[in-house]
Structures are given as C-alpha cells and as structure tokens.
Amino acid sequence: MPSRRTVLSAAAGVTASLATGTAAHADDQQLRSLLGRMTLPEKVGQLFVMRAYGHSATDPDQADIDANLTEIGVRTAAELIARYRVGGIIYFTWAHNTRDPRQIAALSNGIQRASLAQPRGLPVLISTDQEHGAVCRVGAPATLLPGAMAIGAGGSRADARTLARISGRELRALGIRQDYAPVADVNVNPANPVIGVRSFGADPDAVAGMVAAEVAGYQRSSVAATAKHFPGHGDTAVDSHFGFPVITHSRARWSALDAVPFRAAIRAGVDSIMTGHLMVPALDGSGDPATLSHPILTGVLRGELGYDGLVVTDALGMQGVRTKYGDDRVPVLALKAGVDQLLNPPSLEVAWNAVLKAVREGELTEARLDESVLRVLRLKARLGLFAQPYVREGEVDRVVGVRAHLAEADRLAERTTTLLANAGGLLPLSPRTHARLLVVGADPDSPSGTTGPPTGVLAEALTGLGFTATARSTGVSPSAAVISDAVAAAGGVDAVVVGTYNLTADSPQKTLVERLLATGKPVVAVAIRNPYDIAQLPTVRACLATYSWTDVELRAAARVIAGRVRPRGRLPVPVPAADDPTKVLHPLGYGLSYGT
Structure with missing residues (x-):
C-alpha cells in the first residue's frame, strides 16, 4: 500500500x-x-x-x-x-x-x-x-x-x-x-x-x-x-x-x-x-x-x-x-x-x-x-x-457491528414502534395467557442485512421472550389455498400475529386478516412498512406500525407485543380513512401506549 x-x-x-x-x-x-x-x-x-x-x-x-x-x-x-x-x-x-x-x-x-x-x-x-x-x-x-x-x-x-x-x-x-x-x-x-x-x-x-x-x-x-x-x-x-x-x-x-x-x-x-x-x-x-x-x-x-x-x-x-x-x-x-x-x-x-x-x-x-x-x-x-x-x-x-452500536440500535427502535389500535387492552400479550402464537403474513424481499423473512424474525424474537411462536409465510399476494392453510394453522394456537405490507382494499392480505379474525382467535396486526395499513383493518383489535421490516424494528415490535417495553412512537404522517381519503382516520402525532 x-x-x-x-x-x-x-x-x-x-x-x-x-x-x-x-x-x-x-x-x-x-x-x-x-x-x-x-x-x-x-x-x-x-x-x-x-x-x-x-x-x-x-x-x-x-x-x-x-x-x-x-x-x-x-x-x-x-x-x-x-x-x-x-x-x-x-x-x-x-x-x-x-x-x-x-x-x-x-x-x-x-x-x-x-x-x-x-x-x-x-x-x-x-x-x-x-x-x-x-x-x-x-x-x-x-x-x-x-x-x-x-x-x-x-x-x-x-x-x-x-x-x-x-x-x-x-x-x-x-x-x-x-x-x-x-x-x-x-x-x-x-x-x-x-x-x-x-x-x-x-x-x-x-x-x-x-x-x-x-x-x-x-x-x-x-x-x-x-x-x-x-x-x-x-x-x-x-x-x-x-x-x-x-x-x-x-x-x-x-x-x-x-x-x-x-x-x-x-x-x-x-x-x-x-x-x-x-x-x-x-x-x-x-x-x-x-x-x-x-x-x-x-x-x-x-x-x-x-x-x-x-x-x-x-x-x-x-x-x-x-x-x-x-x-x-x-x-x-x-x-x-x-x-x-x-x-x-x-x-x-x-x-x-x-x-x-x-x-x-x-x-x-x-x-x-x-x-x-x-x-x-x-x-x-x-x-x-x-x-x-x-x-x-x-x-x-x-468498529463495524460492535456490541455498543447494536445495543444502541435496539434502544433507538424501542422508541419508534407505534401502537395504533388496542381495543379491550388486548396488548400486551403474556406467555401465561397466549403461550402459543402463529406469526403469519407478508414476507417481502428484505432490506440488506436482515437475517430472514419478517415472519421468521418476528417469531424468533417472540420465542426468545417466552412464547412458543411458529412462523408461516404467506407472501404479499397469498393465494386462496395459502390463506386456507394459514387459517387452519390458527386453530392450534392462542393468538395470531399477522404482518401486513402495503394493504389495499382488494389485497389478498386483507382477505387473510379477515379470515383469521373470523376464527375468533385474538389477532394482532403489525404493519411492517406503511402505517396506512390500519385504515384497511377496521375490525382488528390491536395494530402496531414498525415502518420497516428490518430485524431491529421487528425485534422492537416483539418487545412491545410482549410488554417488555411500552409503545412510545407517534404517527409522523396522518392516516387517511380508507373510504374517503379527504378524511383523517388518525392524525399526525397519534399513538397509544399501555396504562394510559
């Protein structure tokens, strides 16, 4: 040199x-x-x-x-x-x-x-x-x-x-x-x-x-x-x-x-x-x-x-x-x-x-x-x-990927997860009452450096927090057969965590969520990209927004789901209503937490 x-x-x-x-x-x-x-x-x-x-x-x-x-x-x-x-x-x-x-x-x-x-x-x-x-x-x-x-x-x-x-x-x-x-x-x-x-x-x-x-x-x-x-x-x-x-x-x-x-x-x-x-x-x-x-x-x-x-x-x-x-x-x-x-x-x-x-x-x-x-x-x-x-x-x-930097990344992410719905106080989930979880949903191409598909990363993180979590990928456009298989798998668990990715009114992902809700199992939706997904999910009791699907953001969402940290994020964008984009469903700065 x-x-x-x-x-x-x-x-x-x-x-x-x-x-x-x-x-x-x-x-x-x-x-x-x-x-x-x-x-x-x-x-x-x-x-x-x-x-x-x-x-x-x-x-x-x-x-x-x-x-x-x-x-x-x-x-x-x-x-x-x-x-x-x-x-x-x-x-x-x-x-x-x-x-x-x-x-x-x-x-x-x-x-x-x-x-x-x-x-x-x-x-x-x-x-x-x-x-x-x-x-x-x-x-x-x-x-x-x-x-x-x-x-x-x-x-x-x-x-x-x-x-x-x-x-x-x-x-x-x-x-x-x-x-x-x-x-x-x-x-x-x-x-x-x-x-x-x-x-x-x-x-x-x-x-x-x-x-x-x-x-x-x-x-x-x-x-x-x-x-x-x-x-x-x-x-x-x-x-x-x-x-x-x-x-x-x-x-x-x-x-x-x-x-x-x-x-x-x-x-x-x-x-x-x-x-x-x-x-x-x-x-x-x-x-x-x-x-x-x-x-x-x-x-x-x-x-x-x-x-x-x-x-x-x-x-x-x-x-x-x-x-x-x-x-x-x-x-x-x-x-x-x-x-x-x-x-x-x-x-x-x-x-x-x-x-x-x-x-x-x-x-x-x-x-x-x-x-x-x-x-x-x-x-x-x-x-x-x-x-x-x-x-x-x-x-x-x-310097690169050292423990102090990785720990700081987790701390930063914990302050970003946004709770958009929590009807009846479904969240946080506890391994005592919801020990068996199915993590299902969209697995888009991952950003560089993620260790696996979002469902797998989220399931692994929840397992590490005391749950028995099983991952099942449906992809971003699941077929009727894939949706039916996921719904059947939901019959053997205590609750379902479903990842959504850029939902639209006619999205097969929306059909998946609706079919899961119809089982009567508690369903927690995690919008792994756009927070606007919540507008398409009016009957979901609990919904989180992570804003991306990298490991650090999904691990933070898992800790929020398990109640290890309180959700502190607030919407940095307003979410328009699905049936009328001129109306606001959730305003800028909206966000729920636990115990408030």
Missing part, C-alpha cells in the same frame, strides 16, 4: 494544508493548482460516480453483470478508473459489492490504490445509499438502524443524530465517505410509491429538524451527508425510477413545504444535495426534470437558497430523467443546469464522451467544468482523503 508521502506525491503538488484534511476555501489556491495540471479527460472523469461490480477492485469475479462496461473491455473497478479516471464509486448490495466488512474495506483500499497509481492520481470519493430501514446497501454484520419514518415516529432529534453518528462511523471504517442520506422529502402523499417510509414524515418542520440532526451526526463521523431529492419528491404517485413525476405545488406551497428541510440541511452545512428526476412547473415551466433544470438548480438551489456545495444527480439510468432527451444529452444538460456529480449513467462511454465533446465543441466551457471539479476536490480535501485515503482493514471488526 502506498505510503502517505506517495499519496501526496501522486496528487502532484497538493500542499500540507490539504494533507491535514482541514482545507477550507482559503486553500483553494492549492486545489486550483492541482486542477490546472489536470487534463480535460481527467476533469471529465472526476464528475462521474459509477457502479463497480465485484467484491475486489482487481478480480473480475462478478464484473460481467454490467454489460455496458464489459462491452468496452472494462471488467473491474481498477480498469474502470484507469480508462475513465472516475472521481467516485458507488457501492450496491451483497450481490455487487458488500459481502462482509473486511471485504468492503479491502475493496475500498483497492479502489484507492488503483486511482492513486494513475498520473496525477486522486483519491476516490466512495459512496452508497445507507438510509437504514427499507434502503440499506451495507448489511449485517454492520449495524442496521431504524429507517427515517421510524425515527420520525420517535420524535427525537438526538436519536437522529446518534443514528447518523453510528452509521457514519461504520461507513468510514469501510472506506465509504459519502452517504446518500438523509431523505429530505416531506411525504404528504400516502400513495407515494418510492419515498413513503424513507421520509421522516409529513410535517416539514419536524422533517427539517431530523434532517439537520442527521447531517450533524454524519459530519461528526467525517462522512459527507446528502440531502435528497431536491426540490422534493414527497408528493408524487409516480416512481421516478420508472416514470416522470410531476409536482403540482404552487411556488408558495413548495416554499412552505418541500423547501423547508433543504433549507435546514444547508444551514447545517450539508456536504451534498441530490437532485430529483421530477418536474415542478411552479419552479420551471419548461417541462424539464429538476436534474436538468437551470432555473431550479442554479436559480433556486444555488441562487435563492445560497447553496454552494456539491450537487449530485440521482441515478441517470432512471426513466424520470430519460423521458425527453437521449443518454448523450442528459449529462451535458445536467452540467449546464448546475450539477457537479453525474451518478451512474446507463452507458458511461456514451456519457463521458458526450461531456468531453460538449467542452471541445464549446457547448460547455472548461471553466464551467472546473467549477464542478473544484467542488469535488474541495469535498475530498474536507473529508481528509488526500491525507488518509486508506482504511485500516485490521481494525474494521473493532
């Missing part, structure tokens, strides 16, 4: 002030000097953040997954860096990058080694989506923490700050220095298919407080936080991965709702902001997505909100940004709009050459490119990557 002196030498002239990792804008002279020695292709490369398939920087064990790269002879992260000099790498899940902590740390060091070996070698900014809850790219044995809406239900900014500090500390130990979190979207649309529980809630001031707290927690761990998805993705019924959402808010409503958490993030000194692939006619009437909108990114974000940090696009392979323009135009238009980092275009060769061509032909000036490259270099310097690009692989086990 290159020494610190070799690393600094590879950067060809970066001064000791940058090497300390304390460089501010006063040290831009050194950064600008470095920038002046870079070739145009090197500058273009610094603007891209790409997936690098495989668990090693040099071994192409899984690189053939990405056909776009293998077609041009790039099989590994090292080859990707050598050819395109990319400034950032994004990690994805176990199948792609994140097998175990030591492997991730070795991958990070291999990526840095490959980049620093290039002429004017620069450290790479390694990023990931570690939101926790429903979206986690680094799984167990790393610490899995409650998701954003769960933290919103807990209502504690201190908890949000603690979560980010723990998450950031573990990410940094793995060589990941930019997290695409927190989600700053205000989720005011129960039908939102892409944000939902990834948001802290529906109250803009509450969301703003949580966002600022997480930014502070990541800063304390020297990891760059990323507020997303500007200008706000919380009121959509379209997933921008597959379509082109339109936000119909007036300018005044946008300012009072969507903008509030982003203003808070900027005041907190957030290092990066991610754009959303959505149209906001009140901010830009051109019909372009925000990612490609100069009025939104330069006019509003940089001009009105005063943000001068790094702007990164959401993934450029998403349909929301590809609707109007070809893949060769999107990266150029994004840079013209005010973007600094281009995340994962569908073809790096097409995107990289398009930007290079735009500069050479005068559509983009090199000065405009330099603005963005300078912001990338500033962030790398601020994070100390020039001085310390490598992680200590032998120390990973002393």
Whole structure:
C-alpha cells in the first residue's frame, strides 16, 4: 500500500494544508493548482460516480453483470478508473459489492490504490445509499438502524443524530465517505410509491429538524451527508425510477413545504444535495426534470437558497430523467443546469464522451467544468482523503457491528414502534395467557442485512421472550389455498400475529386478516412498512406500525407485543380513512401506549 508521502506525491503538488484534511476555501489556491495540471479527460472523469461490480477492485469475479462496461473491455473497478479516471464509486448490495466488512474495506483500499497509481492520481470519493430501514446497501454484520419514518415516529432529534453518528462511523471504517442520506422529502402523499417510509414524515418542520440532526451526526463521523431529492419528491404517485413525476405545488406551497428541510440541511452545512428526476412547473415551466433544470438548480438551489456545495444527480439510468432527451444529452444538460456529480449513467462511454465533446465543441466551457471539479476536490480535501485515503482493514471488526452500536440500535427502535389500535387492552400479550402464537403474513424481499423473512424474525424474537411462536409465510399476494392453510394453522394456537405490507382494499392480505379474525382467535396486526395499513383493518383489535421490516424494528415490535417495553412512537404522517381519503382516520402525532 502506498505510503502517505506517495499519496501526496501522486496528487502532484497538493500542499500540507490539504494533507491535514482541514482545507477550507482559503486553500483553494492549492486545489486550483492541482486542477490546472489536470487534463480535460481527467476533469471529465472526476464528475462521474459509477457502479463497480465485484467484491475486489482487481478480480473480475462478478464484473460481467454490467454489460455496458464489459462491452468496452472494462471488467473491474481498477480498469474502470484507469480508462475513465472516475472521481467516485458507488457501492450496491451483497450481490455487487458488500459481502462482509473486511471485504468492503479491502475493496475500498483497492479502489484507492488503483486511482492513486494513475498520473496525477486522486483519491476516490466512495459512496452508497445507507438510509437504514427499507434502503440499506451495507448489511449485517454492520449495524442496521431504524429507517427515517421510524425515527420520525420517535420524535427525537438526538436519536437522529446518534443514528447518523453510528452509521457514519461504520461507513468510514469501510472506506465509504459519502452517504446518500438523509431523505429530505416531506411525504404528504400516502400513495407515494418510492419515498413513503424513507421520509421522516409529513410535517416539514419536524422533517427539517431530523434532517439537520442527521447531517450533524454524519459530519461528526467525517462522512459527507446528502440531502435528497431536491426540490422534493414527497408528493408524487409516480416512481421516478420508472416514470416522470410531476409536482403540482404552487411556488408558495413548495416554499412552505418541500423547501423547508433543504433549507435546514444547508444551514447545517450539508456536504451534498441530490437532485430529483421530477418536474415542478411552479419552479420551471419548461417541462424539464429538476436534474436538468437551470432555473431550479442554479436559480433556486444555488441562487435563492445560497447553496454552494456539491450537487449530485440521482441515478441517470432512471426513466424520470430519460423521458425527453437521449443518454448523450442528459449529462451535458445536467452540467449546464448546475450539477457537479453525474451518478451512474446507463452507458458511461456514451456519457463521458458526450461531456468531453460538449467542452471541445464549446457547448460547455472548461471553466464551467472546473467549477464542478473544484467542488469535488474541495469535498475530498474536507473529508481528509488526500491525507488518509486508506482504511485500516485490521481494525474494521473493532468498529463495524460492535456490541455498543447494536445495543444502541435496539434502544433507538424501542422508541419508534407505534401502537395504533388496542381495543379491550388486548396488548400486551403474556406467555401465561397466549403461550402459543402463529406469526403469519407478508414476507417481502428484505432490506440488506436482515437475517430472514419478517415472519421468521418476528417469531424468533417472540420465542426468545417466552412464547412458543411458529412462523408461516404467506407472501404479499397469498393465494386462496395459502390463506386456507394459514387459517387452519390458527386453530392450534392462542393468538395470531399477522404482518401486513402495503394493504389495499382488494389485497389478498386483507382477505387473510379477515379470515383469521373470523376464527375468533385474538389477532394482532403489525404493519411492517406503511402505517396506512390500519385504515384497511377496521375490525382488528390491536395494530402496531414498525415502518420497516428490518430485524431491529421487528425485534422492537416483539418487545412491545410482549410488554417488555411500552409503545412510545407517534404517527409522523396522518392516516387517511380508507373510504374517503379527504378524511383523517388518525392524525399526525397519534399513538397509544399501555396504562394510559
């Protein structure tokens, strides 16, 4: 592994002030000097953040997954860096990058080694989506923490700050220095298919407080936080991965709702902001997505909100940004709009050459490119990557998934579980009166790092609390035969715990719950994702909301069911009535407890 002196030498002239990792804008002279020695292709490369398939920087064990790269002879992260000099790498899940902590740390060091070996070698900014809850790219044995809406239900900014500090500390130990979190979207649309529980809630001031707290927690761990998805993705019924959402808010409503958490993030000194692939006619009437909108990114974000940090696009392979323009135009238009980092275009060769061509032909000036490259270099310097690009692989086990972090995750989760119904005081259950439990219901694909399907995790946790709990998965769309088998199994137990996942009026899951209720057995529903499920369950005596189905949230729900802890969560979103969405079934802040 290159020494610190070799690393600094590879950067060809970066001064000791940058090497300390304390460089501010006063040290831009050194950064600008470095920038002046870079070739145009090197500058273009610094603007891209790409997936690098495989668990090693040099071994192409899984690189053939990405056909776009293998077609041009790039099989590994090292080859990707050598050819395109990319400034950032994004990690994805176990199948792609994140097998175990030591492997991730070795991958990070291999990526840095490959980049620093290039002429004017620069450290790479390694990023990931570690939101926790429903979206986690680094799984167990790393610490899995409650998701954003769960933290919103807990209502504690201190908890949000603690979560980010723990998450950031573990990410940094793995060589990941930019997290695409927190989600700053205000989720005011129960039908939102892409944000939902990834948001802290529906109250803009509450969301703003949580966002600022997480930014502070990541800063304390020297990891760059990323507020997303500007200008706000919380009121959509379209997933921008597959379509082109339109936000119909007036300018005044946008300012009072969507903008509030982003203003808070900027005041907190957030290092990066991610754009959303959505149209906001009140901010830009051109019909372009925000990612490609100069009025939104330069006019509003940089001009009105005063943000001068790094702007990164959401993934450029998403349909929301590809609707109007070809893949060769999107990266150029994004840079013209005010973007600094281009995340994962569908073809790096097409995107990289398009930007290079735009500069050479005068559509983009090199000065405009330099603005963005300078912001990338500033962030790398601020994070100390020039001085310390490598992680200590032998120390990973002393940081990642340690007992203190896991215990804190359980404590955080205990403050988030929300009791939405408890007719007749059915909860808590006791092993003395309800010794035999059937845990049945939906088992969606689990977030990274869960130890098994939700029914199994919940059953195991309840068994550990003195019950005899049997798990039976029905899936998210159970057939009539599966439902009948589950109902038959309920005949041999004292009570049933049923997990629900995104219930609708015609969902087979709803049929399952109704059939279980008809047996006369006590039924406890656990909404393992959206708290809105309660609206579809008017006759269920007891219902909990966990806001996600990771182990930590399900274990907390089990302790609430068993009465080991009192439910303390409060709804961070209102729940509309099932028969009339204009009416509120449970208001913002609603939540029951035991003994009150």
